[in-house]
Amino acid sequence: PSLKTKLKLYMNTKGKTRNAFQSFRDLISKRPRDEFKYLSQLQLTNFQNHLTKTIALLNDYNFDEIDTLVLLTSQLGNMQIWSEFIEKHCTNLIEFRTNALVASYKLEHLDIYYSALQSTMAGAEVLVISLNLPNLRFLQLANIALNERGLFNFLQTSKTFLGFPKLKFLSLRRSFIPQSTTPDVLSFFLKNAENIEAIDLQGCSCFNFADLLVGIGPLHRRQRLKSVDFSGTIAKNEDDFNRFFNVQGLDCAIEDLSLSGINTKANAEDFYLPFINKFVLHADRLKNLDLGRTSIEKEEARLLLERKPHLNSLTLSGCYGIPRSWRKIIKTEEFSNAIRAFYE
Missing domain, CATH: 3.80.10.10 (Ribonuclease Inhibitor)
Incomplete structure (x- = not known):
C-alpha cells in the first residue's frame, strides 16, 4: 500500500493521425476507467491535426497527477482545451518538453x-x-x-x-x-x-x-x-x-x-x-x-x-x-x- 502505481502512456504515429486517434480511442474505451487513474507520464508524437481531439478525450478521465508531458508535434491545437487539461491534470508538472513551437x-x-x-x-x-x-x-x-x-x-x-x-x-x-x-x-x-x-x-x-x-x-x-x-x-x-x-x-x-x-x-x-x-x-x-x-x-x-x-x-x-x-x-x-x- 505504500507503493504508488505509475502508468506511462507513449503514443506515436508515423502515418495518418486519424488512424492513430481512432486506435487510441478504441484502446481506452476497452479499458476500465480506473486503470488510467495512475497515469503519470504522457508522450504524444506526430499527432498533428488530431491532438485537440486526443486531449479532449483525456479530459474526460481522472488522473492523480501527470508529472511528465512530452509533445513532439508541429501543432498544439485548441488552447482552451489545453488550458482545461493543464489545470485539471498537470498542476504538479515537473517536466514538459515540446517541439511544437518550431512550426507555430x-x-x-x-x-x-x-x-x-x-x-x-x-x-x-x-x-x-x-x-x-x-x-x-x-x-x-x-x-x-x-x-x-x-x-x-x-x-x-x-x-x-x-x-x-x-x-x-x-x-x-x-x-x-x-x-x-x-x-x-x-x-x-x-x-x-x-x-x-x-x-x-x-x-x-x-x-x-x-x-x-x-x-x-x-x-x-x-x-x-x-x-x-x-x-x-x-x-x-x-x-x-x-x-x-x-x-x-x-x-x-x-x-x-x-x-x-x-x-x-x-x-x-x-x-x-x-x-x-x-x-x-x-x-x-x-x-x-x-x-x-x-x-x-x-x-x-x-x-x-x-x-x-x-x-x-x-x-x-x-x-x-x-x-x-x-x-x-x-x-x-x-x-x-x-x-x-x-x-x-
Missing part, C-alpha cells in the same frame, strides 16, 4: 516562466534558434536556460529569417544565461523589431552595456521603445554606459527606466553625472526613473531632483549614499520638500 508560425503570444530559484535547478531550456516566430507580439522567457547553440552561424547564414517585426514586448527576466553568452541573443530577438515598446532584462548579469549597445543599438533609434528594465545588469565600463545613454540633441521615447541594483565599480560622480547630463536631462518623455539599490550619492540625487522636476517618480530606495529621508519612491509633489531637506 502564427503564434502571437509566448510566455514561458519557470520558477527555479537557481541555475542548477533550472529544468526548462529553450534553444534560441528554434523560436523563429515572426508573428510574435509578446515574448517572455523568464527564469529558464537559453541555449545559444548554432546561433552565430544562423545569424550569419540564414536568408529566410524574418526576425520579429511585430514584437512589442520582450522579457528575458532572470534567465539563466551563461556568462559566455554573446549579444547575439539580443540581436536575434530584436532583429527587425522596430515596433518594440518594452524590453525587460532584469537580472541578466551576463550582459554589460557594450553588449546592450550591440544588441539593442542606440536608444534614440528605438523610436517606439517606452519601457526598459536593466535592473541587476553590469556596468563594467562607465564609458560604454554613457555611450549607450547618450541622447543629447536627439529624440528619445523612453518613459520608464529601471537601473535598480546596477553593478559598477566607478565612483558616483564619474558614473551618474554624465548619465544625468547626457540622458536624463535630454529624455523629455521620461516619467519614471528607478535608481534603487545603487551607489548614487546625495549630490547626484539632488541634481536629479532640481533639474528634472517633471518626473512622475524617482526611486531611491536602498541607496545608502543619500539622506535617509530620500530612500524611497519620491513622487513629483514631494520633490520640493526633498530638496529643502537637503539644504537644512
